Amino acid sequence: MAKSLTTYLDELRDSRVWRSIFRSGPGQSNLHHALVVQSNVFLHLFSVKARKRVLDFSVTWYLGALTFGAFLILVITGVLLMLYYHPAVPLAYTDMKDLQFVVSSGVFLRNLHRWSAHAMVLLVFAHMFKVFYRGAYRPPREFNWVIGVVLLLVTLFLSYTGYLLPWDQLAFWAVTVGSNIASAVPVFGHRIRFLMLGGNLVNANALLRFYVLHCMILPLTAIFFIAIHFWRIRKDGGLYAGTPTTVAEKEGEA
Amino acid sequence: MANEAEREKHGDPDGSLNRRQFFVRIGLGSLAVAGAGTAVFAYQFLSPNVLYEPSPIVNAGKPESYPPDSVTLDPATGIFVAREAQGFYALSAVCTHLGCLTAWKPELGIIACPCHGSKFNRDGTKIAGPAPRPLPWLRMWLSDDGDLMVDRSSPMAVRQFVRI
Numbered sequence: 001m002a003k004s005l006t007t008y009l010d011e012l013r014d015s016r017v018w019r020s021i022f023r024s025g026p027g028q029s030n031l032h033h034a035l036v037v038q039s040n041v042f043l044h045l046f047s048v049k050a051r052k053r054v055l056d057f058s059v060t061w062y063l064g065a066l067t068f069g070a071f072l073i074l075v076i077t078g079v080l081l082m083l084y085y086h087p088a089v090p091l092a093y094t095d096m097k098d099l100q101f102v103v104s105s106g107v108f109l110r111n112l113h114r115w116s117a118h119a120m121v122l123l124v125f126a127h128m129f130k131v132f133y134r135g136a137y138r139p140p141r142e143f144n145w146v147i148g149v150v151l152l153l154v155t156l157f158l159s160y161t162g163y164l165l166p167w168d169q170l171a172f173w174a175v176t177v178g179s180n181i182a183s184a185v186p187v188f189g190h191r192i193r194f195l196m197l198g199g200n201l202v203n204a205n206a207l208l209r210f211y212v213l214h215c216m217i218l219p220l221t222a223i224f225f226i227a228i229h230f231w232r233i234r235k236d237g238g239l240y241a242g243t244p245t246t247v248a249e250k251e252g253e254a
Numbered sequence: 255m256a257n258e259a260e261r262e263k264h265g266d267p268d269g270s271l272n273r274r275q276f277f278v279r280i281g282l283g284s285l286a287v288a289g290a291g292t293a294v295f296a297y298q299f300l301s302p303n304v305l306y307e308p309s310p311i312v313n314a315g316k317p318e319s320y321p322p323d324s325v326t327l328d329p330a331t332g333i334f335v336a337r338e339a340q341g342f343y344a345l346s347a348v349c350t351h352l353g354c355l356t357a358w359k360p361e362l363g364i365i366a367c368p369c370h371g372s373k374f375n376r377d378g379t380k381i382a383g384p385a386p387r388p389l390p391w392l393r394m395w396l397s398d399d400g401d402l403m404v405d406r407s408s409p410m411a412v413r414q415f416v417r418i
Contacts, residue, residue, distance in 0.1 A: 173354060173369065176354065177352040177353065177354065177369060179353075180353040181352060195297075198300075198302055199305050199307055200305070201307055203306075204306070205302060
């Protein structure tokens with residue numbers, strides 16, 4: 001009789017090459033599952049086990065995971081858009097139009113990037129409301145809330161810097177208004193605006209600065225804080241299960 | 255031995271530094287100097303020394319090209335040139351609220367900002383809206399060639415008409 005697929009997979013997992021990459025090897029025990037998570041550089045940010053209840057949809061509405069999903073879509077579509085975009089005046093606008101009308105699937109990627117950006121802002125706020133109303137920000141998770149606020153600001157700055165890149169009228173005036181709001185800061189306002197725009201006008205320097213912020217500095221900042229945010233969930237005792245309110249829940253917890 | 259560890263940690267009882275504390279202070283001091291240097295370096299690097307921005311001085315053309323009793327917007331330079339019985343004057347068309355370009359509304363006889371609804375009279379005084387200040391008058395003069403010249407970088411405190 002032919003070997004089953006599971007057997008092949010087990011043999012693969014037991015091979016020397018596989019075990020040199022993933023140390024855990026084959027096995028179905030709890031210890032084995034724990035080792036898989038623990039010995040993986042990405043997965044080890046998370047807990048090796050979670051209470052079944054916290055994985056229910058109603059507990060988190062999966063808002064944090066959905067936000068991260070939107071972020072991943074934005075990174076992938078964003079990198080692809082970079083291949084056809086020159087952050088220069090007046091090329092930026094024509095490149096954006098080329099992405100819409102000339103590049104194969106360009107309009108799909110651009111719209112996916114745009115809608116995911118809107119979705120991410122919405123999801124970040126929804127995630128924060130959910131965390132707030134469940135009381136999941138309370139000790140020992142208070143520092144993770146602070147990191148979440150930093151991530152909210154990074155998300156908003158990403159949206160704002162990305163808004164200039166099409167270099168159309170909407171972008172130009174939005175950033176003119178936004179940079180003038182920044183110049184309302186007492187004493188240093190005009191210096192802040194000058195550094196932000198790399199000049200006195202929203203011009204080629206401003207476009208390039210916003211591009212570098214949007215494609216390098218802010219995404220790297222986001223990844224840095226997302227890693228801490230995920231790791232802190234484990235360190236602060238896993239996802240917040242909440243206080244059981246009904247007798248049935250209390251028995252379920254016990 | 256305990257005395258030795260105590261000295262290592264807190265220094266001599268008379269307040270003088272031991273070797274370790276001395277080097278820790280040297281190290282922290284160097285880091286502070288390097289940090290301050292990095293801040294100055296970053297600030298200077300991020301401030302461009304040469305800007306390829308248009309000149310603040312604008313040639314607004316011949317006075318005859320403006321009809322009598324008119325307000326004309328030049329969107330490229332962001333100035334209004336107004337001609338009245340008393341003479342010519344130039345206004346900044348950049349809204350004093352958040353920098354949008356205002357427009358002359360001939361049917362209403364006012365200057366209006368499309369962004370947040372500020373309204374100004376044709377002499378720049380504020381009628382309504384979030385704008386905190388009136389539109390400033392800009393220095394205007396007649397060049398040797400007979401062209402109207404406007405300096406966008408020098409708002410005038412006193413109103414002066416250019417008479418032809």
